[in-house]
Amino acid sequence: MTDASTPLLRVTDVCKSYGEHEVLKNVSFSVAKGEVLVLLGPSGSGKSTLIRCLNGLEDIQSGSIEFEGNTISGRKEKDWRELRTRIGMVFQSYDLFPNLTVAQNICLGPLKVQKRDRHEVEQQMNSLLDEVQLSEYRNSYPRELSGGQKQRIAIVRALAMNPDVMLFDEVTASLDPEMVREVLELMLGLARQKMTMIVVTHEMEFARRVADNVLFLENGVVVEQQTGEEFFDCPSTERAQAFLHSMSPIDSVD
Amino acid sequence: MAPLLVESAASGAQVLFLGDNFSRLLGGLGTSLAISGLALLIGLPLGILLGSLRIVDNWVLRGILRVYLEFFRIVPTLVVLFLFYYILPREMGIQIDGKTIAVIAFALWVAAEISDVVRSGLISVPDHQIETGKALGMSGFQLLWYVRLPQSINLMIPAVLNLATRVVKTTSLLLLISVIDVVTVGQQIMETNRMAHPDAAFWVYGFIFLLYFIVCWPLSMIAKALEKRAKERNRD
Numbered sequence A: 001m002t003d004a005s006t007p008l009l010r011v012t013d014v015c016k017s018y019g020e021h022e023v024l025k026n027v028s029f030s031v032a033k034g035e036v037l038v039l040l041g042p043s044g045s046g047k048s049t050l051i052r053c054l055n056g057l058e059d060i061q062s063g064s065i066e067f068e069g070n071t072i073s074g075r076k077e078k079d080w081r082e083l084r085t086r087i088g089m090v091f092q093s094y095d096l097f098p099n100l101t102v103a104q105n106i107c108l109g110p111l112k113v114q115k116r117d118r119h120e121v122e123q124q125m126n127s128l129l130d131e132v133q134l135s136e137y138r139n140s141y142p143r144e145l146s147g148g149q150k151q152r153i154a155i156v157r158a159l160a161m162n163p164d165v166m167l168f169d170e171v172t173a174s175l176d177p178e179m180v181r182e183v184l185e186l187m188l189g190l191a192r193q194k195m196t197m198i199v200v201t202h203e204m205e206f207a208r209r210v211a212d213n214v215l216f217l218e219n220g221v222v223v224e225q226q227t228g229e230e231f232f233d234c235p236s237t238e239r240a241q242a243f244l245h246s247m248s249p250i251d252s253v254d
Numbered sequence B: 001m002a003p004l005l006v007e008s009a010a011s012g013a014q015v016l017f018l019g020d021n022f023s024r025l026l027g028g029l030g031t032s033l034a035i036s037g038l039a040l041l042i043g044l045p046l047g048i049l050l051g052s053l054r055i056v057d058n059w060v061l062r063g064i065l066r067v068y069l070e071f072f073r074i075v076p077t078l079v080v081l082f083l084f085y086y087i088l089p090r091e092m093g094i095q096i097d098g099k100t101i102a103v104i105a106f107a108l109w110v111a112a113e114i115s116d117v118v119r120s121g122l123i124s125v126p127d128h129q130i131e132t133g134k135a136l137g138m139s140g141f142q143l144l145w146y147v148r149l150p151q152s153i154n155l156m157i158p159a160v161l162n163l164a165t166r167v168v169k170t171t172s173l174l175l176l177i178s179v180i181d182v183v184t185v186g187q188q189i190m191e192t193n194r195m196a197h198p199d200a201a202f203w204v205y206g207f208i209f210l211l212y213f214i215v216c217w218p219l220s221m222i223a224k225a226l227e228k229r230a231k232e233r234n235r236d
């Protein structure tokens, strides 16, 4: 049912609240296949909440979420389960399964959830591990890896499901500075391979390089929505200007 | 004076080896262990099942299972045994032998205690681990099997071993429902030797103490060691 003009993901007027507290207010945007959308906004603006709504970890109160033209919001947990195999998600706190080796972490979803052929899955895992230069850690446990290595494995684990879109929620936020780079480079590589991605990040240089489009949220409201270049070079709202200013490195503050 | 004491001590100890006393005592211990073992064998899987159901999002089910647990917590084990041995068969008109009753009653008790151990183990697994599993498309059962159980089993094993020692110890109540366990045998031996060896009680109970100690001490040592290891492991 999809043609080239149907966005991969379309979010329309989504409202989300925790009890009385409205966290997302009429959020609308769409993401085309192969596009990288960067979500920016101050702490507490609702970025994580939004990204969690996109794979059904949170329910929404009104509005709709469409995937390839089909409405997926309000579906049953069972439908979401099916969908989640096509939506990769990587969290801030890597969250590898500590009781499983790297290889078992990567193969669990493809083998047990997608019920794919073991031989094929292992081949894919090997080439993914080669790409991120972590092949030698195949049989290591997560506790034997550095933070950056864990996060790259978490990304590989999501990629091994062959998702149509990847969601990243501040995946470098809890890494030591010297490990941030290897993870960001991996994501830039994915963007070059035309992976559709929605990325929450506080790394402004990276955001500028990776973003096709930017969605700027504040207090659950979309304040600004435009191409990456426009957003970073000439943000139209004062709020976005102030945000960019607050995020800029010390040395460029007069 | 002194030779007399030695002599009487020796004669008291003799009681243990008189006739087939020794093998009868071991046989009694065997009965206790067999009943404990069977109760654990049945109660463990049942408890894992009930414990897993206790984290399901259904308050009616959770309530029922909670009441089941509290019943076995509140009611003394002896009363449970009597209930199963004297009351239920009479009310329902069926006759079951004491050993079977003991296995059933203990298994249900074990299941209740294990369900709580399993439940608190399962909910100790951090939420973000569960969400990671969900994000990979896992079903509730897959989450249980591949994430929750493996990550909390280390916490559960020591509690299970501690429960096992409690079950073994509690089998000493079985004499009250006419099961010939090690304590029953001990009392029979003391009865028959009351005249010849008045101090038999000391030796018989001492020996029974030793037997229980030999069985339970390793269990609780292993539990302690595993507990320590679980704490270290969970630091990730």
Ligand SMILES: Nc1ncnc2c1ncn2[C@@H]1O[C@H](COP(=O)(O)OP(=O)(O)OP(=O)(O)O)[C@@H](O)[C@H]1O
Residues within 6 Å of the ligand: A018, A021, A023, A041, A042, A043, A044, A045, A046, A047, A048, A049, A050
């Ligand atoms: N489970 C929850 N229950 C109640 N309120 C919540 C919950 N999760 C988030 N919130 C609230 O929703 C708002 C948005 O939170 P969210 O985590 O989405 O912000 P964020 O933009 O990701 O912030 P940060 O940059 O700090 O990660 C916050 O005010 C937060 O307090």
Ligand SMILES: [Mg+2]
Residues within 6 Å of the ligand: A047, A048, A049, A169, A170
């Ligand atoms: Mg967040």
